[in-house]
Each structure stands twice: as structure tokens, then as C-alpha cells.
Amino acid sequence: MPADPLDILRTTFGFPAFRGVQERVVARVMAGDGTLAVMPTGAGKSLCYQLPALARRGTAVVISPLIALMHDQVRSAEAFGIHAATLTSADSDRDETMRRFREGELDLLYVAPERASNPGFRELLRLTELSLFAIDEAHCVSEWGHDFRPDYRLLRPLLDAFPQVPRLALTATADEHTRADILQQLGLPQDGLIVAGFDRPNIQYRISPRDGLAQQLKAFIAEQEGAGIVYAPTRDATERLAAQIAEAGRPTRAYHAGLDPAVRAKNQRDFVASEDMVMVATIAFGMGIDKPDVRFVAHAGLPKSIEAYYQETGRAGRDGEPAVAQLFWGAEDFARARKRLGEVDDARVAGERTRLNALAQLVETSECRRAVLLRHFGEHPATTCGNCDNCLSPPATVDVTTVARKLLSAAFRTEMRFGVGHLIDVLAGRDTDKVISNGHNRLSVFGIADEEELKLVRPVARVLIARDALRADDYGGLSFGPSARPILKGEESVGLVVQPKRERRRKRAAQEEYPHDPLFEALRARRREIAKERGVPPYVIFHDSTLREMAGLHPTTLAGLSQVTGVGEAKREAYGDAFLEVLRNWRG
Template sequence: MAADPVSVLQKLWGYPDFRGVQRQVVDRVLGGQSTLAVMPTGAGKSLTYQLPATMLDGTAIVVSPLIALMHDQLRAAEAVGIRAATLTSVDENKAETRGRFLDGELDLLYIAPERASTSDFRDLLERGRVALFAIDEAHCVSEWGHDFRPDYRLLRPLLDRFPGVPRLALTATADEHTRADILDQLGIPHDGMIVAGFDRPNIRYSISPKDNTTRQIADLIRDTPGAGIVYVQSRAGTEKMADTLRTATGRPVRAYHAGLDPEVRRRNQADFVASEDMVICATVAFGMGIDKPDVRFVAHAGLPKSIEAYYQETGRAGRDGDPAVAHLFWGAEDFARARQRIGEVEPARQPGERQRLNALGALAETAGCRRRILLAHFGETPPEACGNCDNCLSPPAAVDATETARKYLSAVFRTGQSFGATYIEEVLTGKSSERSLMNGHEALSVWNIVDGEEVAMLKPVGRALLLRDGLRTNPHGGLEFGPAARGLIKGEDTLKLVIPPKRERRRRGDQAANPVNDPLFEALRTRRRELAQEAGVPPYVIFHDSVLREMAAVRPTTLHALGRLTGIGQRKLDAYGEPFLRVIREN
């Protein structure tokens, strides 16, 4: 272990130096200290165990929750020259992998938590040499985490069988409570935690009320070149959304959910990982096992489960550091359904679930910086404005809609708390119908009391009342009072309404990989695509777009000059240097 970590970094990955807290984590691992590293997605978590694994005597055992994720990381590790293998239920070379481990020929061995807790695997490890235990997606060990996996709870006995081997737990999404639980469950000292922060400055956060969601998402896809993920709340919804978007945008769009034929699901995932412009419409299960760095946008066609889930799902965009978009589309009915679900869980969990939903409501409803609310939720103290969310880029107007809200609530009450939003609006605006005549509602004091510019405020006021729990929906779709109605009616509370600015269509290509339309860059991308197909790997495994942009800008003419670019290590220089130099010479 005489080599210097920076020299190893430069040789294997071609990076001039570590980023953020990577060096702190690597130094702790090399020093034999157990550590919990909380690092945002895209901050290079995998490097913090991959690099030490090449320097330590023995094999680093990496516990990872999904087979697809392991195979993605295996490809990336092998591409830079790391001796790695997976031991999963779908691997046909299990005996060969065991032999390589026992012979000391592996730097990394990826394993699922289910296999890691078996006695057979413990016996295998005791016959070889283990240098490090790395537990990826470590929030899965905590019941407080949003992706709790019981098999992670069974890891502690395995770790304790190797008391001299350091433990490195890694996660991007863990609040203070979850972090403490991870430390306890994995036996890591509480002073062994490094928190890098949660900010992903390259992601632009936008949140909009639903107004024909499919059309809104189609507009987003047209405006945003590159691969993207659209999260849909139901299996049937993913297929319907994919069919509609495919027709509306002309882009390749596929569906992904657990109910698909396994071969179709596998093919759709593999094609998406390899694609540079495919859109996948999926349930939220999709993405955790995808290590695809060039996702340019993530759209939510409905409400995520929590801010933690939202952060993790949006974090699948822009892992390569290039600009990316996260756009959430929400409706009042999303909050109404979420509140109904809270009422169905055991009473002890309801206060926590209600708090999580209120936090999402604050994020959706704010006229201020979205990133500020997001980061504050994880205990950070961010600046007032980030400059890269919809509200910072185009500040919305905030109007006092308290009086309109009182009229709305009054109409709900006087019509018997049994009618839906459309009928309430008809009563308030005096739109006569057979129903209003039959019910005698045209004689009510609330009949036709809203006109002029105030009419346009009714829909957003109704949405805001549902979001704030001033209104709830009954099983038949009728509106009834929620707990927050009382304060508004009595004049104790106010309702501020955020009026978003009119949407301006951005020029297609504003966030494209090739912002200056350089023909050399496109030629390099084409060659990368060809090499990726020949090697059977996704294009980003060859080089990221940022590397190709630097090639196009610098135009190196020798292998030595090419090797000085950021992100080109020795193994990739040897494998791909000449083909890319030929493209540069010919263009």
C-alpha cells in the first residue's frame, strides 16, 4: 500500500484530484476506520471503496441491493482496470468467481444482502482474505429509511465475524434519525460519520400544478434532449403514458413496471441504459438499480411518497454533473388521496406520515426557493435563493386569497359538504343548471358571489385548500371540511396563493450535450456509440459527454495529450485512445 491515492486516482480514472469529501472517506478506509458517508448522488460514492480496494491487501466485499446495479457497477469498474466480479443468482460463473476470490485475484466482489447473510457465504469469506465491507444504499438497513430492506438487518453478524475489517456504509438519502440508526445497526462508531451535504446544484427543480399532465410532460420532453425518466403512480398508467408520449413526441418511449413480462422488462431496462435519448415511464421501483449518469430529466406525474423519496428519485438525473431537470406535477387530488391513505395506517404511524405529507405540501406551495426547502429538510442551512429552480429563475407572484377561500368554504358548507369542486365553482359563479335549481342552491347567499378576475382564482384556491387540509374529499368525490378550515373561516388564518408566471417555451437544445453544435463533438459521440455497441456496454462506460466536449475543445493529436484530459485513465487510453484520435484528425 505504498502508492499514493491521488496517483491511483489519476492512473485509473484520469481525474486530477478528489472531489468534495472523497479524500476524507478514502483516507479513513485506508486507515482501517469504519465510516458512514452521506454523499449526494453523483458525488462519486462508489470511488470511495473502489479506489481503496485496489490498494488494500485482499478483496472488498460490496453489499448492493439490486442485481442490475451490481452489473452496472461491475462494467464501470472493469472499464478502468479493476478486478471485479458479482456473485448473484443470475451469474453462471459462480464457481469461477469463488475461485478468483480464494486465489486473491479480486479487488471487488459485489453481493446482494440476501446472499451475504447466509452461512455458506460467511464460510467462503473465512477461507479468503477480506479487506473491506462496503454497504451501498445503507439507508435500507433502517426502519426509519424510505427503502427499508429487512435483509440489511441481517448483515451485522457477518460484519462482527471480521472485527478487524473496516466497514464503509454509503447513502445519499438519510435524515438525522436514519443516520443514527444506520450507525447503530452496522456497528459503526457515531464519530465515524462524514456528511457531504445534499445539494445537487446541476439539477434545476421545477414544480407545477397539473393542467393536462401528459401534455405538460410532452412539452418537457420536447424541450429537453437526452434520456429521461417519467415516474407514474400505477402500472397501467406507465403503459398508457408511454403510448401517448411516444406518439406526441416522436421519441423512443418505453414502459417499466413489475407486472411486465420479465424478458420485456429486462430488455426495456437494458435499452434505456444503452440509449442516449430514450424516455422510460416507470413506477418508482425503477431507478434504484440503474447507474446511468446521463439522465437529463426526471418528471413526476404525481406526488412522491415523501421528500426523501423525491430527493432520491430526482437524484437519478444528472449524475454526470451536466445540467439536468427535475419537474414535479401535482394535483389537489394527489394530496387528498395521500391523506386518505394516512387514515388507513396504524395510528402510531399517522403523525409521522402527516408530517411528511405537510413537508411535501410546503415544497409544492412555496413562492420561495425550492432547493432551500429541500436542503433545510435534511438539516442544512442553505442561502435564501439558489438561482437554479423555477421560483428563483422566474419568481411567481403571491396574492392574498383569504377572502376567496372563505367564499369557497362557505359554498361547500351551505351546499351540504357533498358536492365536488366543479359544482362548487358553478354555485359561486352563478352558473344555473338543473341540479342547482332542483337543490334550491340558487337561493343561497353564496350563489353568484364570485365574478371578474376572482373567477380565475377558484381552481387554485380549491387546490390549495385540499393541499392544506382545509378541504377533504369523501368516498363519493364530494368536498367536506378538513381540520384547517376552522382557522380560515374564523379569520385566524390566511391563505397566500402562488401565481406562477406564464410558461415560456425554451429553445430545444438549451441543455443539450452539444450546446455549441460542434460537428466534431457529434462525430466523437457517433464513434463512442459504435465502440459501445462493439463492446456490449452503454456509451457512458466508454466516456462521459464532458470528456468528449473537452476532446472537441482541446483537439489533442497524440495519446500523451489525450491522456492529460480529465476522465481518461490509462486503461481507457489504451483501449480507446487511437479510435478517438482518428476522429479528431479527420474532422
């Protein structure tokens, strides 16, 4: 008879109750029903397969896209006393892992989709009893998803070969179309969809136009405490920004595919183990880590889609503690993104354009950022959230339709071959050599903008490029996009969001949320010592939220320590005495 999931939740994981939809997901898996769980990052997806793996007979096979992610997940699972292993090309103990698997010693076996779809692996699975299949990052199976991986589409024969084994697909990012595709590709029932919602209320969303990026990043990072990720669009930008941020004295590393593999692996290890490091990385980084205490994510350029933005910002605050997501963007980001649409398969163009337009709306809105984001995923949020830049400091919106029409007219009259600088000269009526040599001083648009309008032309051009009313070529020349005509014909207006002047924020130590607690800091120091001794990241020992509760309850016995959320049996036995020593000797 299977063990009681609630007993396992309390004794192994140290949680008094399930969160959100976890109980519904676990109940379906325990009943042997196929399920797709769409749950935001930080909502406890891993527990949804780890717990049934302990409660059901046999080994759970977990299909995960990246080796580094699997290794992190195994390390976290083992801290709870779960018997877990990976079977990857990077493992030197593959023979021992296969022996443990064949003899039923493993609760969890993590594999990549490339191995899982191999017929030889299917034969290995027949050698022991299986409790379930868990397909993590399941949006990778869909061609409609933002992170398509062809090997995920080869998993169906493996799953069908074991019809009695329940299958659980998990993802944090899947719109309605992608969800339908996942259900079909993985052979999951239509009634097996459980959507937890997409809101991450602990993340504060901030978005700003780029204006001196290095200084903007330095100022932002100076306000933040804890570890963070800065996403840069290119390898060169990654190393350049890492060097600039390091000048301010913050521990900083770079990560991109062009680095020596040993250097890249060391930088990742250093970051995962740190409590205050900044990792400046391309988007290759992040999906492969399982670090819950990332306190901020900054984008130095536009993500490739609104789903990618949601997933990348979702790497902050996975422990439920306060976190910040800051995006710096420029018109050139949209110009490049719209050009890349020409390289996308015809079947995907419409969907990618919709995602890009959603990003444009998100960065230019004067509304609640969270509301715009959640509406994209089909939700119906409140009009304000109280935890984004627009809600905290409401911006003004200026009607710039007249300036937009003058700029579009200037682009048209100059045959849509010139950049914004030249168009400003034309609109200002400046007799530059370039204006005179092209005869643009004789155009009807020459000198039609006044001084106040000229100050608005560049930000208006940024808005029009984001909206796809203007498109920039490789040389910066501006031509019409499909959204230009309605503006010129007076059918659509153009608004410019003017952000209020923000005072420099004091360092974000989560002081507003949590007052300074010397006992909490002492517990963190002990955690740091143990993590160094054990060679694991501090969060594997206990999350900050567990230490905060420990400091508040101040238990002095192992029984009392068991009442703290996140202190399961294995962790109590491994670390309990060390933390009780701090608690018993505290004289605060």
C-alpha cells in the first residue's frame, strides 16, 4: 500500500501542508493519472514528482533538459534523504548508477531527453519497477513554445511503452496553444491540465529605456543585496559588463558558451555557492541552475519573447523572498528582433510576432506591468499590483501623436532611407551638408517641428519602432512598418510614458519586509560554515525563510526544531545540533 503523501510531506520535507495546486497534482499522480502542471517558478514543482516517487513503489524517471540542472536537483533531493542519481555523459559513475537502478535502490533517476528517447534506454527501464515519468520544462516539447527542443518530441514512444506508469509534465511557461500541444505530444488527457496561475507576487518588476547602460546597471546593483543575474545579449557584452560591474567591488563572474568549459563550470559553481555574487551571462545561463536565493535579475537588452522574459525573471526569488526584475531596453532591440522574424519558419512567424508585440506593450505601458504580463497568459488580474515600478511611482502619459505623424511624414518624404538623426535635422530646418545635398531643405516637412517637439523625436522613434510603425535597416535607415498607416490616417494615437524622476533607492536589504535580526544573521553564518564544510551551496542546507522562522521560534531541542517549516528528518539529523548550538547559546 502506498505511503500517505501528507506524512511524507511533513517528515521528509518538513512542510505542514501543501501549497497551491501541489495537492491536486500529487493526488492525480498517486491515482496513476496523466497530468500537465503549469506552475510558476518557485511554486514547488519538484515536490510534485519527488513526493510521489517516495510514496509509490519503484523509481521515478525524471527527464530534464540540462546536465547542470540535473546535478543541482540531485544535490537538493539528497539533502532531504532522497536516493537520487543522474545518468548522463558527464557522469563517471554510470555503471554504479545503473546497478543501483536495476536493484531498485533509487527513488529518482534524472536523464536528458536525448538519452530518454533512445531505444536502448527503454530496454534498461524494463529491468526494474517504475513509479512515474516526470517531464520537466515540458514546454520544450512544443514547436509553439519559446524554447523548443526536438528531442522532447521523441519521448512519446518511451512513455507509451510503459502505459501503466503515470506521466507528469511540468512547466512554468506555456500559453494556451503550447499547453494543448504538450497534452497531445505527450499523450496526456485533456482533463489532466492543472494551471496554478502565473503570478509571482514577490518579484518587483521594473522597466526602463537604456541610457548609459553601464552606469544604470551599477546604480541598480548597488541598491541590491544578495546574488543576482544580469542577462546580456552577446558574449562580448557579457565580459564587458562583468568587468564594469566588478569595478564597484561586487564579486562578479561572466558566463557564455565561448568560455573555456572549465572556466564556465567554475564560474557557475562559484555563483551557485555564493550569497552576493553577480553573474553576467547570456541566456545560456539560468535554466541549468537550481538556485532559489537569487535576489535580482537584470536584463541589459530585450528578451526574445514575453515567455522568455517571464522565465528568465522567474529565476529570481524562487524561495518566496522579495526579489527585483529590472529590464533596460532600446529601440534597436526591437529593430533586431523584428528583423529576426524573417528567419523564422512561416508556421511560427505569427506567434513570434504576437509575443514580440506583447513585449512592446509591456515595456511602453503606463499601466501595471504585472497586469499586462498576466493578461498575456490568459489571466484576469487586478488593475494594480502595488509591486511594480508603474504602481509604486505612477508615470505620466503625454499624447505625442502629432510628433509621431511629423516623424513618419519626414521618413516618407526622405524616401525612408535615413536615420533618426537626419530626420531630426530635417524637422528642425537645419541646413546641414547632408540635408542640402539631398535636397531635403526643399521638402514640405523641412522645419515643421518646434523646439519642444524636437526634444520628443528620439523617444517617439523608440516607441514607433517598438510598435512596428517604424523599422530600422542595417544602416539605421527608418522605413514604415505595418502599424504606421493607422497613425498617419488619424485612426490611432501615440502616447509617450514619462517616468517620474526617481530618487536613488537605499540599499535593498529587504529591510522594509524584514527588520535586521542578529540571530538570523548568526544562523546564516553557521549555515555558511556547514555549506563550506560539506561542499554544497548554503540554500541546500536551509532556505532563508527556514532560518528566519528558526530565529523567530527560537527552539532549543530537536523536537522543537522539527516544528520549523523546511526541517525534515534527514536535515534535522544532519544539521540540527549545529543550529541548536547557536540557538541555545544566543544572548541577543
